[in-house]
Amino acid sequence: MTPLKLLCILYKKQYHCQPCGICRIGPKEKYFHCTKCNLCLATDLKDNHKCVENVSRQNCPVCMEDIHTSRIEAHVLPCGHLLHKIIFFPHVSYTLCMYVFLCSQIICNDCQAHCTVSFHVLGMKCSSCGSYNTAQDGGLIAAPAVNT
Numbered sequence: 001m002t003p004l005k006l007l008c009i010l011y012k013k014q015y016h017c018q019p020c021g022i023c024r025i026g027p028k029e030k031y032f033h034c035t036k037c038n039l040c041l042a043t044d045l046k047d048n049h050k051c052v053e054n055v056s057r058q059n060c061p062v063c064m065e066d067i068h069t070s071r072i073e074a075h076v077l078p079c080g081h082l083l084h085k086i087i088f089f090p091h092v093s094y095t096l097c098m099y100v101f102l103c104s105q106i107i108c109n110d111c112q113a114h115c116t117v118s119f120h121v122l123g124m125k126c127s128s129c130g131s132y133n134t135a136q137d138g139g140l141i142a143a144p145a146v147n148t
Contacts, residue, residue: 025071039068045076052080058122060084105138116141 015028017040024031024040031040034049039056041049056068060083067074067082075085102119106126113128119140123132 049076050080062087102140104136104140106134107137109133
């Protein structure tokens with residue numbers, strides 16, 4: 001056992017997560033590392049959350065603090081975004097996730113294509129060339145209804 005792992009175990013039941021590259025507050029049995037989200041999550045979320053690639057590498061949208069290295073547990077919203085668990089409120093979840101049902105008209109600054117795409121607060125991908133170098137070209141519109 002390495003000295004780093006021993007220190008992690010002895011101090012507040014911490015464990016070292018190799019993929020995260022940092023020590024986490026444990027115990028380890030209550031957490032798993034989601035490789036797609038790139039974050040340790042509570043075991044009750046295993047196979048029960050929407051994975052968003054490298055989602056933990058973003059700041060909490062409310063307090064703007066780093067989520068990946070935080071000692072505060074993350075709360076996974078239905079859309080897959082993360083908030084610090086201590087600041088989660090249902091109305092905040094609704095405000096952030098309501099954009100899941102909206103589209104936006106964009107213009108691509110690379111290929112000059114005009115597209116209608118799903119809205120996302122971090123950026124929108126051109127459906128013509130795949131670039132994220134886009135700008136809104138009009139307001140938000142409701143997503144088309146899906147026939148089931």
